[in-house]
Amino acid sequence: MTDRPRIAFQGEPGAYSDEACRAARPDHAPLACANFEDAIAAVRSGDAALAMLPVENSTYGRVADIHRLLPQSGLHIVDEAFVRVHINLLGVKGAKVEDVREAHSHLVLLPQCGGYLRKHGITGHVSPDNARAAREVAERGDPTHAALASELAAEIYGLEVLARHIEDHQTNTTRFLVMSPQADMTRRGTHGMLTSFVFEVRNIPAALYKAMGGFATNGVNMTKLESYMVDGSFTATQFYADIEGHPEDANVRRALEELGYFTHKLEILGTYPRDPARD
8 A cells, every 4th residue: 555646557567557657657656457448437536646548659659549538538638758668578487588489468569579579480469468468477487478568567577588678669669648637727848838639620621621720820830630430430530639839829729719610529638748758
């Protein structure tokens, strides 16, 4: 037990989200949750003060389901965090790389080190969570089975690091969002601010083109724009966007007002300091 406030994450102890919590919020105690919904529910119920949610990886791309969950969560983005994802081959005590025939990890992680696995003739197997894969490899005690996970997971589950940093791309990084029950519009980050929001355009010709025009004419830099279906419909599309700036900035205010003319739904998910790791 701890008297520190808790920060919820998806996965088991030793997951990369656990690493993100420890790095970004060392004053909080990480709380492991079975899935993203449970991590969000922990914050809404008061069991945790914050949630740490991954949204995208530089190698794999968007984390599935997150953009669907964010608008429904009732939570607000208060920070972003970038974690350099070092993938390690973890085995039981005494095992060697040449002993390993099967490597277990999360679906997202396996393609990130596909080159290494092919080179060493190792077959990848999907696990619900990379830290769970490490725990199960430790429980199995078979040197032909390994896990792809963090060094933190190796420490927690008593495994040996057979090979370090085997990811295919040396810039492999995951972006996380820190979620809170309350929005905080008072801060002004020393590296600038970001604002995230979702919107649906009206069903008129060139609606998206017209909606985006306000950001260009007002000099607002849009760093992300993604679309996804709403309720499984091919005709209903929602957009997720990140822009640089604060809604109280004159140019951002004008751009959002202009966006409102062409949308029938606009929801700001959070305004938060720009992480210097973006550079």
